[in-house]
Amino acid sequence: MRLHNPHHRILFIPSLSGRQRLSPLPSFSNAVHEKHHLTSSSRDYRTSWITRVEIPIPFVPSRRIQLIIPLPPRFVGSLLPSARSGRKRNGTVLILIAFLFLWTIFAFTKRFATRSKTWPQPFSGDPPTLVYERADLRRMWLWEIASGHYPSNRPLPVAVGFQSMPLNPGIPKPQKNNLSGLLNATTIGTGVSRTYFHVNVTDPSFPPRPVPGSVLDLDIVQDNCEFSTNQYVRDCLEVLRMGAGLDNGKSIRRGNADKWKHIFTEGKDADGMTQTTPVLANFLDEANPNEGLEFSRKAPREPPFLNYPPPKPSTPIYHIFWAGPFTDKPYIAILSFLFTQNVGLHLPRNSPPSKEVCRPQIWLWINPGPAAAIANPRARSDMYETLAANPWSAPFLHPRFEDVVKFKLWNTTEQLDGVPEIKDEWRIFGGSIFNSGGYVYEVKIDKEAEKASSAGASSLANDTLTTAEEPRKQQKNGIYDRLGSKSQQDYDRMSVILSDMARFILCHRFGGTYLDADTIFLRDWEELWGWKGAFAYRWSRLEKYNTAVLRLNKGSALGSFLFRTALKNDFDFHPMTVSRYTKEGHMEGLLLRLPDALFDSAWLNTEGYQNDRPPFPYLTDFHHLFSLPREHGAAPLALGFEGFFRGAFSYHFHNYWWEPFDPSRNWPDLGLRFIKSERKGREEAAAASAAPATDPKENVTDDMRDLSWATVLKRTFEAYIRGERPNMYGEYINWS
Incomplete structure (x- = not known):
């Protein structure tokens, strides 16, 4: 095939003034290209369908950037006045043409060659994710507030459009002789009274256990610890130490520190408490009920949020998800849990349970194979055999720990089917549920392997997943076959993505708090558990979530919002994406973003x-x-x-x-x-x-x-x- 002048370029040459001007003559990089041009049957460079443009690099006169523009030189020349006119020219127009061409190629690729099948949003950033109307967002807020899951005096989001102050059993009733709190409130407290205190230290050798039933006021903690208000981690830790009595025998006189009191116990005035139930009130008299909200362009809006069940009580459970051979990392996480939490190991084994202290448990969820592995009908028995044979896990099978350390088998299909909000629809994703921040790791359904597995085994999507790129036997040690991270280069990315989803499932189904396995407990969580709301923590300096610590109430409206929104947004549970869900849905006040000083003190x-x-x-x-x-x-x-x-x-x-x-x-x-x-x-x-x-x-x-x-x-x-x-x-x- 003959090329039409493939080596012709439009050259910008310097003028006496130091500016660049367009040369009207052909320019060649070497003699071979020039000879090819002279012997070509099509010598008129203006008949070519492409134009090569060279633009000098600033401060590097000997080098130039070459751009190839898929337009005839005649057309390009018409955009630039002739250099013979003596006008000062530059390559701005040509650069703009090249940019528009490349953007067009990118836009069509994203629209027709990707899974999302959407046009790019060059000016608005990430596409919107919201699938609930304002009335539904308001219903969710009212349900959570009435359930006691908003024990905060923080302002309610204006965008949700409350028309009156909701009754809030999570905060105390206003004092009869003090209406200043009511004047500044956005909810009306109907709950029991609070008594704030600093923990009294009686033994200088060891700090005291938290008072049973005590609660952390996270409003006060944020006032003293929030990075966005220029609070230092160092100062935050001092406030936390003083409140919990952790400076036992080493405290320094500070003067009156009442403003630092952030731990309280609730009063016994439950009889005077206004009883509330989850309210799903609807306001239909708005002229434009969804003004200011930006909805998802690729998913229909969700039906009205109605007839939601009452809140479900949960016990202090701490979930950890683990894939791969048991190592010293989950071993340390469990040991630190036993070393710090009030699990009663200092009491005789057959002692009756305490009426004041609810003994916490740690549940280790074991994923027995790679995230996209073939189902194993003997998975549960194999799990216990493997744990017993592993030196790092075997000690925790001792009967002394059976009441507080629980090993659970993770089964993806079973867990997804256990979430009412998604159980009937998650299979539409097939092998595309591994989504991390918009990057989808495709797997394919292997029907033959599924038939070969026993009838009692269940695997992802009720089918066996294998890699979409190539057969398993050819991809040994590939990303889809890794089980555990053995080095920084050999990282089990699939299990990380699975854990991003697993933490929301576990907390929504069973209640409790999820922690990444690379977490070390440093103190008793009694006071933190007493706070009834949901939370994660801040992504360092960014106003985003890090869900390495995640607390959700069992079967909550917030959990329903997160699962339905994720389902309509390619099943993405990456913390950065979850941050978009809550921000666009004005739900950040319900999933509190705690300062990372509490869980990640070195990050900043x-x-x-x-x-x-x-x-x-x-x-x-x-x-x-x-x-x-x-x-x-x-x-x-x-x-x-x-x-x-x-x-x-x-x-x-x-x-x-x-x-x-x-x-x-x-x-x-x-x-x-x-x-x-x-x-x-x-x-x-x-x-x-x-x-x-x-x-x-x-x-x-x-x-x-x-x-x-x-x-x-x-x-x-x-x-x-x-x-x-x-x-x-x-x-x-x-x-x-």
Whole structure:
């Protein structure tokens, strides 16, 4: 095929004034191109269908950028006055033409060659996600408020359009002689009275347990901890420490700190409380009921939100989702839970349950295979066999922990079918439910494999999922076959996407709080559990959610809103996308965005913020949990658990699944009661390092000299299980 002058270019050449002007003559990059032009049967460059334009790079006179414009030179030349006129010219028009051409190609590709089949939105950013009308959003708010899930004095969103102040059983009734609170209120309190206090320290050696039934006032916590109002993490942690009495024996006189009181107990005046039930009032007298709302362009609006069931009570359950072999990461998460929470391990095993304390539980949801794996009919029995054989998980099968540590088998189909809002519709996505921030990881349905599996097995979409790109046997260790993250390069992305969805399912179905497995409990959550609303926490400096900690009430209207909205937006549960759902639906007040100081105290420092007054320890990289700079290496051993972000509820170390907590003792070290797990762990650690197994009576000189924070925390939790020290609150484990 003959090309029509493929090497002809329009060249911008310098003028005496230093500006660029368009040369009317052909220009060639070398003699070969010129000869090709001269011998071509079509020598008139204006008959070509493309034009090559060279634009000099500023401050680099010897180099030029070449643009190929799919327009004839005659047309391009008509847009630019002739250089012979002597006018000063530049390449602005040509650049604009090239940009418009590329944008057209992109727009048609997005519209016809992608799964979403939508035109791009170049000026409005992400397309809107809202599928509920204003009246429905208002009904949801009223339901949540009447259910006691809004124990806050924060203003209600104006965009929801309340026409009167709702009755709110989550906050106290206004005092008879004090109407100032009512004048500034957006809801009318009908709840019981509150008594605020600082926890009284009686033993300087250990902090006291939270008062049973005490509640954290998150309005006050936000006032003292919110990044957007220039509050420092360091100061926030001091307020939290003082309120909970965590500075036992080490407190410094501060003067009157009543403004810092953020913990309260509720009064006994329930008889005078106005009884309310979930209200689904509808206001139909609005001239333009949806003015100001921007709805999704690719999904129809949802039907009216009516006849919703009453709220369901939930117990203090903490969910963790795990895929892959059990390692030291969930091991540490469970140990930290036992070390800090009021699970009653200091009491005799057969003691009756306390009437005041509701014993929390931690549920470990185990995904037995890759996120898109073939169903296994023996999955449950295999799970327990694997847990019993794994040195990191076997200790938690001990009868002493059976009331507080629960292992649960994750089954995607079963869980999705258990959510009423989506059970009849989620299958329309087929193998496209793995969506993370708009990036869909396609899998395909393998009907033959499904037939081969036993009738009792269930897998994703009632079919077996395999990769869409190539057969399984050709994609060993590919993204669809990974189970657990073994390194930063070998990252199990599919399980992460599945966990983004799983946390909402678990909290909506069972109630409770979800935590990522890379989370370490640092104090009792009694007061935080007492707050009846839903929450996640802030994505560092951004006004977005991080759902590494997520609290939802069981079967709530908020949960229904999130699932129906996600269903109509390609089943995307990425926290950034969820942030769009709540913002566009004006539901952010119902899913409170807590300061990350409570759960992620180092995050701002790792991104270069608040480094002028950082909290302690000062970690500028999440990896510093496992390996501190040498000049700071003395702190962990000198200060121990008590010196690690004292006041925060937990610490999220952001992945690093492949970094051992204790490199020199990379096995469960829980004493003679669990010696089998220790021996097996030693053997596996020796095999992994190609070194002989170490002597259980090794010398101190065999250990690392400087211990990291991760190592100190691990050994502290293990010493509690061995019975060598009490837990955080001075309680020894009771094995009787």
